[in-house]
Amino acid sequence: MKANVGGIDRTLRIVVGLALIAATLTGTIGAWGWIGVIPLATGLFRICPAYFLFGKSTCKTS
Helix, strand or coil: CCCCCCHHHHHHHHHHHHHHHHHHHCCCCCHHHHHHHHHHHHHHHCCCHHHHHHCCCCCCCC
16 A cells, blocks of 8 residues: 555644543543544554545645
């Protein structure tokens, strides 16, 4: 699979994912905060399955 998450999108996904997981671990929000694993993983691996479905990419083209 080719990377389709780039730049600012990637950074935001990682930050939001970590924030949700941290909020869950501190007890600020409930177990739903574990959903943060999804944006964290898509940010780290630079691949978003939903982007493939819709034919979207935020990576710069060379």
